[in-house]
Amino acid sequence: MADLANTGSLQIRDVSKMFGTFRAVDGVTLDIERGEFLTLLGPSGSGKTTLLMMIAGFLDITQGDIALDGASIADVPAEKRNFGMVFQGYALFPHMSVRDNIGYALSVRKRSASEIKARVDEMLDLVQLQEFADRKPTQLSGGQQQRVALARALCFAPPVLLLDEPLGALDKKLRVEVQEQLKDIHRRVGTTFIYVTHDQEEALSMSDRIVIMRDGAIEQVGTPVELYERPATKFAASFLGKSNFITQGDKTYALRPEKIDLRLGQGGSDARVSGTIRSITYFGSMQRIIVDSVQGDEIEVDIDVWRNQEALTEGAKVDLLWQEAAAVELHDT
Amino acid sequence: MHALRKHIHPGWLIIAPLLVLVVALYLGPILNILWLSVTDPEPGFGNYAKLGESDALLRILWTTVRICIITTMFSVTLGYSIAYAMVHCHQRQKNYMLTLLLVSFWISILVRTFSWLMLLGRKGLVNVTLEDIGLIAEPIAFMRNEFGVLIGMIHYMIPYAVLPLLVSMQALDKRVMDASSNLGATGAQTFWRIYLPLTTPGLVASTLLVFILSLGFYVTPAVLGGGKVLMVAEYISVQLLVTLKWGTAAMLAALMLFGVLAMLWIMSRFMKLSTVFGGAAR
Ligand SMILES: Nc1ncnc2c1ncn2[C@@H]1O[C@H](COP(=O)(O)OP(=O)(O)OP(=O)(O)O)[C@@H](O)[C@H]1O
Ligand SMILES: [Mg+2]
Numbered sequence: 001m002a003d004l005a006n007t008g009s010l011q012i013r014d015v016s017k018m019f020g021t022f023r024a025v026d027g028v029t030l031d032i033e034r035g036e037f038l039t040l041l042g043p044s045g046s047g048k049t050t051l052l053m054m055i056a057g058f059l060d061i062t063q064g065d066i067a068l069d070g071a072s073i074a075d076v077p078a079e080k081r082n083f084g085m086v087f088q089g090y091a092l093f094p095h096m097s098v099r100d101n102i103g104y105a106l107s108v109r110k111r112s113a114s115e116i117k118a119r120v121d122e123m124l125d126l127v128q129l130q131e132f133a134d135r136k137p138t139q140l141s142g143g144q145q146q147r148v149a150l151a152r153a154l155c156f157a158p159p160v161l162l163l164d165e166p167l168g169a170l171d172k173k174l175r176v177e178v179q180e181q182l183k184d185i186h187r188r189v190g191t192t193f194i195y196v197t198h199d200q201e202e203a204l205s206m207s208d209r210i211v212i213m214r215d216g217a218i219e220q221v222g223t224p225v226e227l228y229e230r231p232a233t234k235f236a237a238s239f240l241g242k243s244n245f246i247t248q249g250d251k252t253y254a255l256r257p258e259k260i261d262l263r264l265g266q267g268g269s270d271a272r273v274s275g276t277i278r279s280i281t282y283f284g285s286m287q288r289i290i291v292d293s294v295q296g297d298e299i300e301v302d303i304d305v306w307r308n309q310e311a312l313t314e315g316a317k318v319d320l321l322w323q324e325a326a327a328v329e330l331h332d333t
Numbered sequence: 334m335h336a337l338r339k340h341i342h343p344g345w346l347i348i349a350p351l352l353v354l355v356v357a358l359y360l361g362p363i364l365n366i367l368w369l370s371v372t373d374p375e376p377g378f379g380n381y382a383k384l385g386e387s388d389a390l391l392r393i394l395w396t397t398v399r400i401c402i403i404t405t406m407f408s409v410t411l412g413y414s415i416a417y418a419m420v421h422c423h424q425r426q427k428n429y430m431l432t433l434l435l436v437s438f439w440i441s442i443l444v445r446t447f448s449w450l451m452l453l454g455r456k457g458l459v460n461v462t463l464e465d466i467g468l469i470a471e472p473i474a475f476m477r478n479e480f481g482v483l484i485g486m487i488h489y490m491i492p493y494a495v496l497p498l499l500v501s502m503q504a505l506d507k508r509v510m511d512a513s514s515n516l517g518a519t520g521a522q523t524f525w526r527i528y529l530p531l532t533t534p535g536l537v538a539s540t541l542l543v544f545i546l547s548l549g550f551y552v553t554p555a556v557l558g559g560g561k562v563l564m565v566a567e568y569i570s571v572q573l574l575v576t577l578k579w580g581t582a583a584m585l586a587a588l589m590l591f592g593v594l595a596m597l598w599i600m601s602r603f604m605k606l607s608t609v610f611g612g613a614a615r
Pocket of ligand 1: 019022024041044045046048050051198333
């Protein structure tokens with residue numbers, strides 16, 4: 001599987017997609033590095049699937065260009081692009097065994113039976129489905145089907161693997177488990193992964209870089225830490241994690257709830273804001289406290305449960321404190 | 334049959350009275366026919382023995398089977414292309430085609446049969462036109478032979494062939510075909526390895542439906558065959574109404590019944606019949 005060492009970088013240049021007069025993707029420019037795990041994150045209808053389908057070749061590009069390792073692929077049909085794809089709902093071939101599903105890409109390329117068998121065995125090992133090789137897809141659980149789809153898409157060693165909400169059909173617990181496996185597989189095969197999701201936790205925990213999309217355009221690109229710690233806009237700050245917005249003069253700052261400290265009593269010299277506790281909600285690992293500031297803002301504060309347990313009550317007067325760097329200036333117009 | 338045993342459901346009680354009625358009205362006559370075939374004109378298997386003795390009977394059976402097989406092959410092949418076109422064209426055209434399909438169900442078989450005579454008969458539109466422009470000197474014998482019967486039957490059967498195919502094609506997940514081309518398969522490979530296998534239940538249903546319906550065809554062979562193409566149904570009617578040999582007629586009817594049942598049985602050895610008739614594929 002080391003045969004993809006020097007291919008798999010994608011250059012997306014000012015790509016747009018029109019459906020009639022509706023602009024579903026709007027001037028997206030993006031450089032994706034070889035071997036990167038890149039996540040497209042955005043609300044429903046923000047153009048994630050459309051962008052992915054243009055990369056896969058199922059949709060024509062209205063404007064702009066997409067290149068693989070510098071060479072344009074805009075005119076290459078889907079079946080010639082050699083991109084792996086894991087479809088939402090998996091789209092496994094229901095009449096074929098797991099083995100035949102995984103080997104399909106090699107068998108339509110007329111490879112020898114022995115080569116196909118060896119490669120499929122390798123893939124079955126990778127996704128740990130050896131004992132299920134002869135079952136039909138309908139005889140597998142959702143998580144197992146998901147891994148078959150992954151193995152099928154990786155079997156012909158594509159330079160790029162596209163995944164459209166591959167975990168959407170799984171329940172929360174299984175999702176976390178499969179996320180781990182996916183991450184692990186990505187490390188081992190070294191393929192470029194382009195991953196679509198609207199689950200922000202999934203995006204944060206898995207990606208090398210995240211692209212936040214909004215109305216078909218890119219809102220912000222960066223590593224999970226960059227995006228979480230330094231959101232550029234109100235939209236980015238509120239879509240990835242929770243955020244308070246504080247206005248000072250003509251500037252707006254984003255402030256994460258867990259970066260605020262809270263102290264009983266009002267008027268401390270280091271307090272940035274004073275206020276009254278409106279509500280306390282218990283979440284097990286932490287408690288969320290909503291404070292009405294004297295300026296009339298509503299500020300959310302997340303506090304570890306083991307702190308201040310008895311003293312905090314609704315209606316209590318409090319001071320809010322945070323470090324200078326915790327408040328991030330936003331650049332919305 | 335297998336499915337029946339598995340689902341003994343309280344709901345059966347509700348439909349039981351109707352079921353009894355249907356069974357009585359269907360099974361009664363059928364048993365009566367079976368009975369006739371071994372008792373008329375005298376008890377014993379004399380009627381069935383005629384199959385071995387009479388060349389004429391065997392020839393009729395062979396003609397029937399041959400015509401039915403050819404009809405089925407052509408109707409199902411053409412039906413497959415029509416269904417494919419209907420599923421994969423634009424919604425507007427699809428509605429248009431669906432209407433045409435339904436209309437053809439509403440037109441009586443007599444009308445559809447006789448209209449072929451008008452088109453292709455000796456003095457039909459085609460022959461007259463060809464003669465007028467001097468392409469032929471003698472009218473071409475389209476009708477009053479096996480060819481004519483085949484044209485009429487295939488034409489009549491195509492809508493029946495289309496329906497089950499349409500249903501099975503519409504139920505297909507389009508993403509499966511996308512997945513196939515994404516994995517590098519050409520259009521032809523996707524068709525032969527994915528599309529065709531996944532529509533096979535529809536294909537089998539369509540084949541069974543057309544073949545079984547064709548076996549009992551009466552009007553079309555009588556009109557378009559011009560008395561020269563004798564199929565079982567027409568022969569049975571002659572035995573019943575003209576020569577009054579009810580025993581022979583009953584024997585032939587029983588034979589067709591067992592033929593159809595045998596076909597279903599053979600089919601069921603290869604695939605679950607419930608998938609063919611629209612059940613879930615598990
Ligand atoms: N074939 C089409 N014709 C017209 N409009 C379309 C078509 N496909 C998508 N759109 C529109 O383009 C926009 C982007 O759709 P897209 O499927 O890319 O969203 P998405 O980000 O994948 O959303 P989700 O998270 O719900 O899957 C939507 O407003 C959608 O209505
Ligand atoms: Mg989508």
